[in-house]
Amino acid sequence: MKPKPHVLFLPGLLNDASLFQSQLDALGTVATTAVADLTLAESLPGLAEAVLDLAPKEPFVLVGLSLGGYVAFEIMRRAPGRVCALALIDTSARPESTEASAARKAVMQLAETDLEAVFEQMLPRLSHPERMDLPAVRGVIHSMMTGLGKDVFLRQQRIIMTRPDSRPDLERIECPTLVICGREDLITPPEMAEEMARGIRHARLCMVEKSGHLSTLDQPDEVARLLLEWVTSLST
Secondary structure, eight states, X not given: OOOOOEEEEEOOTTOOGGGGHHHHHHHTTTSEEEEOOOSSOSSHHHHHHHHHHHSOSSOEEEEEETHHHHHHHHHHHXXXXXXXXXXXXXXXXXXXXXXXXXXXXHHHHHHTTOHHXXXXXXXXXXXXXXXXXXXXXXXXXXXXXXXXXXXXXHHHHHHHHTOOOOGGGGGGOOSOXXXXXXXXXXXXXXXXXXXXXXXXXXXXXXXXXXXXXXXXXXXXXHHHHHHHHHHHHHTO
């Protein structure tokens, strides 16, 4: 019997394993799954090395959402042979823009005194308007943010702001790649997903309808289905 593939998930800003619960449940029958901790290191290279230190020694499937996608690109630069397949969800290969950096600094300043206000400000950009007030969306996002807290938020924001331009690296990604994006993602919109899919030789692009930036929460069943079908296809 062929061994189950290892699937390693990389969460986004102020996210933990709750972000992927539906997808972890769906993949549990066909793969060995784990979620990396992206809260400890101070830099993108530091996060990548921390993930690689704890990752399976045999080639694994890497799934990154938002910040997790930025870490995934850094891993692909450092150790492409460790990754047998790559999924990029609601993320971008572009560096931080001047406008995004200015907006990020303002939110970071607010977080110093009022993380609850940051949550209310960010929620409409993280989730689809028809999904954002559902307990399975709003409640999970709030729980993750309050659980991880201000210091992790500021540390991860600084890492995101200094990420490099990964677009020149896209053509060097040779493993099967799945690109998923919420149709109404306001943070890393569809054109960024399309750009990644065009640049990666073996990429497949899937748009998720009625979904914002956190598509794994907005449309958990659909993203789980896409990942399950894709991971299953890798072994056939």
